Amino acid sequence: MGYGNIRQWIEQLRKDKELAVIDAPVDPYLELPEIHRRVVREEGPALLFTNVTGTPFPVATNLFGTARRVDRAFGQRPEQLLKAVAGAAETLLPPSLPNMWKEKKLVVNLLKTGIRNVPQGEAPVLGVCRTSDPLSELPHVTSWQEAGGPYITLPLVYTESQTAPQKHSLGMHRLRLIDQSTAEIDWNRHQGAGLYHQEAEARGEALPVSVFIGGPPALIAAASASRTAWLPDLVLASLILGSRLPMVKDPLGGHSIPAEAEFALRGLVPPRSAPQQAPVMHVQRIWHRKDAVYPATIAVTPQEENFYLVDYLQQLLSPVHHLAIPSVNAFWTYSESGPNGLAAAVVQDSSPHEALSTAFRILGDRQLSGSRLLLLTSEPAAFSDLPAILENVLERFNPATDLYVFGSGARLGEEHTEGRQGPDSQAVLLGVGRAVRELPRTYSEGVLPGINEVIPYCGGCLAVSGASYEEDPELPVRLVAQLRGQQSAWPLVILTDHAADAVRTQSSFLWTVFTRFNPAEDIYAESEIRQHQLGYKLPIVIDARMKPGYEQEQTPCSSTLDLVDRNWRHYFQQ
Template sequence: MSFSSLRPFLEVLRKDKDLAIIEAPVDPYLEIAEIHRRVIQEEGPALLFTNVKGSPFPVATNMFGTSRRVDLAFGPRPEQLMNRLVGAIDKLLPPTFSALWQEKDMLLDLLKIGLRKTSRDTAPVLGVSRTERPLAGLPALTSWQDDGGPFITLPLVYTEQPGQPKRHNLGMYRMQIFDDSTTGMHIQIHRGGGFHYSEAEKRNEPLPVTVFLGGPPALIASAIAPAPENLPELLLASLIMGGKLPMVDDPLGGHRIPAEAEFAISGRMLPFERRPEGPFGDHYGYYSLQHDFPVFHVDHVWHRKDAIYPATVVGKPRQEDYYLGEFLQRLLSPAFPLVMPGVRSLWTYADTGFHALSAAVVRESYSREAMGTAFSILGQGQLTLTKVLMLTDQPVDLEQFRQLLTTVLERFDPKRDLYVFDNTSHDTLDYTGPRLNHGSKAVLLGIGDPIRKLPAEYTGAEIPGVDRLKPFCPGCLVVQGASYARDPQLADKLSVHLAETGCEWPLVVLADDADMADGESSFLWTTFTRFNPAQDIYAVSEAGRHHIGYGLPLVIDARMKPGYPDELFPREDIVQLVDKRWKEYGIRTR
């Protein structure tokens, strides 16, 4: 099934009793977000709030908060078409008449992809124009009590490369509302929109920007997809939809607008203008702190006469972005071997914030081929922000992280299979590095035949400085000791002691709470959002001329450290308010 806008999608959810319509008055300041978090934790329904304090617009959230709703929103066709297209590449290059005829159905499907111009009279988004105080009454959410203000959390930010308007980008960059005509624009330097803004600054020109809210669900998916830099996101949206995307010219000037969008916010970012933006409770599960970011000046807003405001709430995994990320990885993964021939499959882990951990099954047809493939992966688009990359040549299901880690540790010799690169780029939201956008990377290889039998239960002596311990998987032990503030050298002391006593566990993770070993999601989140490889991997090592030879065990210090932002927790009085009002909302979860 393909949906032309959010309207038919929400209607199908309503008929399926997978949409809760909340008519009770609710506050966009903290209350809606707390309701949303409880529902998504229970894998509950999508939410439509029809009585939002201070706004004439209803708010829709949690539209993609389960695998079922994501599958419903996009259907199996995009994945089937992508798999068929990749499988047909060898037949079609070079093209022959017989090969083209055999794939005629697929080629006809591809001819349906693209943009279609529509008239103003048939474009619902042009129902109402607002030029005076254009953002007034927009029900932007404040999700966490220490956020810098209300944020637009599901914006589809459209820009074009200066001088080359056919090269566009559709990205999702949060927008803090400063007043009725200006917002912050968290347009990160590593993303397509950031490249366009940088080019505009080199020209000393403003960058025109149009922000779409709503429209076909495929637009939302394409905006967050880790697609190759030169793949137009509007074209990807059309592929996901299975038909041409209707666009309409803006009568007030500027970019084309998706005809079925709920809102279109048009304006510009001036060169070299910055303003403090944040804090913001982000999908890493912590507050991203206040920093200077570009300012978006809004000239006018178009919206439907009965516009619905789409929003999401982010925070500690798993949230709505987890389920969208799953779909996009399944959709795009067949294309990775075309770009990187040594890659068999590749996965990034939503529980770590995506960029903190990636893994791949790779080819090893000659010695150290996997290392070359690692460099290839780290040179691809958003994958350049990967902090930890694990590779194996064994046919494992990468979504099963325990299985992957066990496979790697069975084959891993850190003297030759661990590489740490300092002074590299970091995701803007990852605060484990020494400063914003800077950090380090680690590559771990688990190639060939097993070289050790891994322990599954700890039977050794008491470890000095360790209060509690739990195995996470064969070969990986989680230990709990003093906080970093009390003993910043504990990880170093552990690595020395464990090496001297012949510890048989190749990987030891030092955490503030050993219970994080109980679940795969908690282990991934706690470990990979709290360590920077160059600073927080400890081992007895030997320095060679060009490479450090690490010994075993490796100790990862995944404790909270000074300078890390606070973990996200809801405000207690809001928790009590939602407890008290829960029956008023009329939401049924399983």
């Protein structure tokens, strides 16, 4: 059985010498996040800050910041169980006593999943209730000067459908604290809580929302997972935990609360006055343990702390993608490419037409559809080897028939999200069947006007850099013409601000390209229309330069860097 609450996990980290306790006074505004970022970059220990300015609560960060830590937290049992479920699906559906007997061990394990109600006296989360200024004592962790305020960064946002109460959502949606009783929620309007909010808005009602902080690590994992329509989020948490999830009724009414949570916020999100307005939670009360610990995470690009947790969950859920879409053998989203970045699927060996049908099924699946670029190949390859996946596609794709760009109808993020140059769009690149070209691996085609850096990323994919977007927005247009004029052998060219930095690692490539990429605006190629079908011609150029309106990379201010430099040895005194 897994760890029953976050403090059990912290204690295990202490025993494993994977925890650094910082007793020195630390300011949650900029100082604490900078300490965290430095430790995460070195794959250092989890951190427990016991003396945080402005709050009575200790703050724990980097709890899942390495692959070793994630494996230790959850083990192999959940993955083995889901593989068994996927393998037994044909046997158990439809259920019958003889078939269930054949899979009796699996059935027994599945019967252990779900929730169990516990008495209020056995729920530590009900230790303290605060209804006046309920957010005032929470640690105001602020990562950057330009962040817009403090955030709750590991919130488990729980909502229920008002039209079908048996449906629920548990998601990791950041909350920006506005004042002592309100917080802005960053959720996807087209999934889970966002859909339930739309339902409530249509009825002119506020949506009841609960936010849990802490609890079993399995609960945090379930909230981080991609939505799985066939597997309710609390059931997934129970499956990862290895036992029924203990829940307690809120004495003041409303949603039940995980009994082992550290904090539980209860409130309402009223209808918005305009589509571009962010949803705002009006917090009515907060429950917390008498000795609550506040878990948090801090953004670290390109590979954040939760990278390992998200990838674990993808690996955990990968056996069941084939059940949802039989033609999909494997599916992966690349965490380092940012929210809604790059996804890849290995599909059954098929014609391009059948592969396109599979792509449409993926794009139509709310759980799988949230990436700007979807690569499809029929050639097996490890998703951890992006160059191999990309080469499989580039060897096979026909630009006239295998590249599809879908405009502003794409449903990737929030209508209220700022920092986008234009409406969301998506693209699909198919590469199935036999190889049709040999990919170049070294560049020997001469000087490209306006380009000062040319570096291959992998076979067939070239990274180049020249003037910035603000200096020369038309550079990709001329680049396409130049490459076509010299009959370039490179099918894909990525225009970046700094090619050498972009190709340095797989993580840097994913982050640099796909956080600055909107397909409908940033894909350049010659094209023609035949039989109402838009067909492209090689090469394809992607403009992945930083553009006006895109969120700039954040950097710590000099005063924060100096402060942390001065105090570094004091933080880690034994």
